[in-house]
Amino acid sequence: xxxxxFLEIPVALPSNSYRVLVGTGxxxxxxxxxxxxKISGRCAVITDETVGRLHGSVVMDSITAGxxxxxxxxxxxxxxxxxxxxxxxxxxRLLSAGLDRGSFLVxxxxxxxxxxxGFVAAIFLRGIPLVQIPTTIVAxxxxxxxxxxxxxxxxxxxxxxxxxQPRLVxxxxxxxxxxxxxxxxxxxxxxxxxxVIRDAALLDTLKPSQPRxxxxxxxxxxxxxxxxxxKEDEMERTGQRALLNFGHTIGHAIENxxxxxxxxxxxxxxxxxxxxxxxxxxxxxxPASDAQRVREKLLAYGLPxxxxxxxxxxxxxxxxxxxxxxxxxxxxxxVSSQLGTARVVKDxxxxxxxxxxxxxxx
Amino acid sequence: xxxxxFLEIPVALPSNSYRVLVGTGxxxxxxxxxxxxKISGRCAVITDETVGRLHGSVVMDSITAGxxxxxxxxxxxxxxxxxxxxxxxxxxRLLSAGLDRGSFLVxxxxxxxxxxxGFVAAIFLRGIPLVQIPTTIVAxxxxxxxxxxxxxxxxxxxxxxxxxQPRLVxxxxxxxxxxxxxxxxxxxxxxxxxxVIRDAALLDTLKPSQPRxxxxxxxxxxxxxxxxxxKEDEMERTGQRALLNFGHTIGHAIENxxxxxxxxxxxxxxxxxxxxxxxxxxxxxxPASDAQRVREKLLAYGLPxxxxxxxxxxxxxxxxxxxxxxxxxxxxxxVSSQLGTARVVKDxxxxxxxxxxxxxxx
Numbered sequence: 066x067x068x069x070x071f072l073e074i075p076v077a078l079p080s081n082s083y084r085v086l087v088g089t090g091x092x093x094x095x096x097x098x099x100x101x102x103k104i105s106g107r108c109a110v111i112t113d114e115t116v117g118r119l120h121g122s123v124v125m126d127s128i129t130a131g132x133x134x135x136x137x138x139x140x141x142x143x144x145x146x147x148x149x150x151x152x153x154x155x156x157x158r159l160l161s162a163g164l165d166r167g168s169f170l171v172x173x174x175x176x177x178x179x180x181x182x183g184f185v186a187a188i189f190l191r192g193i194p195l196v197q198i199p200t201t202i203v204a205x206x207x208x209x210x211x212x213x214x215x216x217x218x219x220x221x222x223x224x225x226x227x228x229x230q231p232r233l234v235x236x237x238x239x240x241x242x243x244x245x246x247x248x249x250x251x252x253x254x255x256x257x258x259x260x261v262i263r264d265a266a267l268l269d270t271l272k273p274s275q276p277r278x279x280x281x282x283x284x285x286x287x288x289x290x291x292x293x294x295x296k297e298d299e300m301e302r303t304g305q306r307a308l309l310n311f312g313h314t315i316g317h318a319i320e321n322x323x324x325x326x327x328x329x330x331x332x333x334x335x336x337x338x339x340x341x342x343x344x345x346x347x348x349x350x351x352p353a354s355d356a357q358r359v360r361e362k363l364l365a366y367g368l369p370x371x372x373x374x375x376x377x378x379x380x381x382x383x384x385x386x387x388x389x390x391x392x393x394x395x396x397x398x399x400v401s402s403q404l405g406t407a408r409v410v411k412d413x414x415x416x417x418x419x420x421x422x423x424x425x426x427x
Numbered sequence: 428x429x430x431x432x433f434l435e436i437p438v439a440l441p442s443n444s445y446r447v448l449v450g451t452g453x454x455x456x457x458x459x460x461x462x463x464x465k466i467s468g469r470c471a472v473i474t475d476e477t478v479g480r481l482h483g484s485v486v487m488d489s490i491t492a493g494x495x496x497x498x499x500x501x502x503x504x505x506x507x508x509x510x511x512x513x514x515x516x517x518x519x520r521l522l523s524a525g526l527d528r529g530s531f532l533v534x535x536x537x538x539x540x541x542x543x544x545g546f547v548a549a550i551f552l553r554g555i556p557l558v559q560i561p562t563t564i565v566a567x568x569x570x571x572x573x574x575x576x577x578x579x580x581x582x583x584x585x586x587x588x589x590x591x592q593p594r595l596v597x598x599x600x601x602x603x604x605x606x607x608x609x610x611x612x613x614x615x616x617x618x619x620x621x622x623v624i625r626d627a628a629l630l631d632t633l634k635p636s637q638p639r640x641x642x643x644x645x646x647x648x649x650x651x652x653x654x655x656x657x658k659e660d661e662m663e664r665t666g667q668r669a670l671l672n673f674g675h676t677i678g679h680a681i682e683n684x685x686x687x688x689x690x691x692x693x694x695x696x697x698x699x700x701x702x703x704x705x706x707x708x709x710x711x712x713x714p715a716s717d718a719q720r721v722r723e724k725l726l727a728y729g730l731p732x733x734x735x736x737x738x739x740x741x742x743x744x745x746x747x748x749x750x751x752x753x754x755x756x757x758x759x760x761x762v763s764s765q766l767g768t769a770r771v772v773k774d775x776x777x778x779x780x781x782x783x784x785x786x787x788x789x
Binding site: 149150152153156157160161187188189190191192213215218219220221224225226227228301 | 590
């Protein structure tokens with residue numbers, strides 16, 4: 066069992082330092098790794114019904130073998146579980162299962178499960194430790210790292226939440242092999258985003274034909290990028306962390322308008338990045354060939370460069386404007402003038418947004 | 428206006444330092460004090476319908492006069508507003524009012540409003556600043572100080588929440604003059620608790636006949652006691668902060684069994700303290716005369732020493748046992764062996780609890 070290979074990325078933050086382990090065979094060693102971190106007490110593994118069926122028993126067996134009293138708690142798969150109502154329901158089930166202030170949670174699943182379970186860990190009896198076991202590309206390279214947790218409000222995604230850093234993250238790449246093709250591919254939107262904002266050379270190492278089982282080093286490299294940015298700006302105050310929003314302003318608006326589930330998150334972000342590339346190129350000096358390189362990589366992973374026929378560009382523009390209100394009234398937008406770097410600018414106009422969204426028309 | 432007198436208690440914590448101002452005429456200077464603290468952005472004043480009618484316009488006028496864009500947002504008065512559903516509803520209303528990450532909240536009211544608004548401030552867009560304006564004795568000397576925020580779960584009070592320290596606390600003692608008599612008196616349960624656990628001399632300074640308008644120094648003294656204990660143990664890890672639970676283990680169980688609203692919080696805590704005094708006296712050496720002194724002071728404020736006829740001692744005992752589960756399985760209980768001091772012990776038995784609850788029978 067211990068022959069499995071893994072990479073280790075330390076995340077050193079002012080509030081909490083933790084290890085991210087990336088590799089194969091990690092699920093079956095969950096209990097052992099928790100013990101290594103001196104995590105103690107009763108445990109609940111929060112997952113969704115799909116991931117629970119695939120990986121629940123391996124994780125539960127491992128935690129139980131580690132001497133922990135563990136409960137498996139599944140929520141319905143999908144974005145609708147990221148709600149205050151589900152969070153309250155999970156809290157009530159944890160209390161019924163006897164969890165207390167000395168207990169801990171394990172989040173086993175994709176971004177929805179990680180964000181929901183992280184939020185519950187933040188607010189359950191004013192906070193208990195959390196272990197993240199992300200099972201999708203996005204969760205492994207992005208959402209499980211950095212402590213952002215939360216649920217959705219009526220007006221938009223992730224508007225309710227807390228910063229609550231995990232105590233340990235286990236990114237087992239064998240879980241990627243069970244992902245449906247479309248959900249596998251969407252994850253590369255965030256990977257390509259990392260390349261745009263921080264590491265242009267990463268673009269060339271991304272090969273859609275690469276076997277999923279050999280992704281550990283790509284995943285680990287992306288975790289290191291995310292961890293570095295989080296370290297520079299844990300609480301999202303200096304603006305560094307805002308660079309991770311490249312493509313997300315318009316991407317979130319597209320996701321909102323499409324309705325959760327029509328487009329996958331990564332697909333909406335792919336479109337949002339295309340819009341941000343258009344603005345970056347037209348107004349901030351990004352070479353056309355660089356923008357094209359990024360678009361080609363998105364396309365290579367089957368990610369969309371144009372809106373689906375049934376999405377109206379004007380509605381998306383209105384939703385983007387609405388979203389924009391959420392930062393002190395200033396229009397803040399992440400652009401790249403050179404691949405591998407990004408910055409926040411405040412002089413993107415409504416016209417710029419319109420032209421960019423128009424460029425996505427089918 | 429500036430002729431009003433106030434006392435200032437600094438609360439210096441690792442996570443955040445803030446001032447608590449105690450005195451008269453503070454409500455009408457809210458905007459000025461917020462500006463002094465360099466608090467900026469759009470503001471929502473969260474209150475309940477009762478307090479909003481009494482004090483809403485003074486606070487709103489002051490904040491508006493301070494140049495802030497302010498919204499008044501009232502929830503129904505009473506414990507049922509301390510729920511996840513109300514928290515979500517408030518978040519949605521804040522978003523509709525255009526509040527963003529640069530905005531702040533003002534909690535104007537008693538413990539329910541302070542805990543609810545504090546929790547919303549903790550989770551709204553992952554946290555925004557909070558100003559507490561407590562309008563009851565309990566809120567002024569206890570719940571507005573120290574950063575505990577939260578709502579109730581099905582299984583009990585305050586089981587969902589966060590630590591979120593305020594940026595400023597304004598305790599205007601003129602608000603106490605509008606409190607109904609019973610709600611005024613219940614507040615002294617926590618004041619008497621402070622005397623038991625930290626400052627026996629405080630007992631003698633408490634005179635039920637003292638005019639409410641002259642309470643500033645008593646309030647300020649109690650805030651200083653609470654602030655000192657919080658400073659020693661902000662996140663409730665060393666056990667110091669647990670001393671504030673004197674009387675609360677059995678008190679919470681009584682409150683649960685009675686149903687919220689039958690007994691006021693302070694009345695249930697008065698009963699819980701009587702039970703804790705019984706255990707302290709019988710098993711931990713508290714002189715009988717000291718226990719009697721405390722009981723007489725509770726009685727002088729019209730607080731109960733015996734259960735109401737319709738509350739069953741056996742049910743309370745069962746509820747206490749259930750509550751006890753929430754701390755790693757150990758039975759932890761706060762006792763006093765000498766007035767003015769308290770400690771957590773782990774050898775209180777189920778028999779001890781039974782005898783103590785029996786001593787409350789009418």
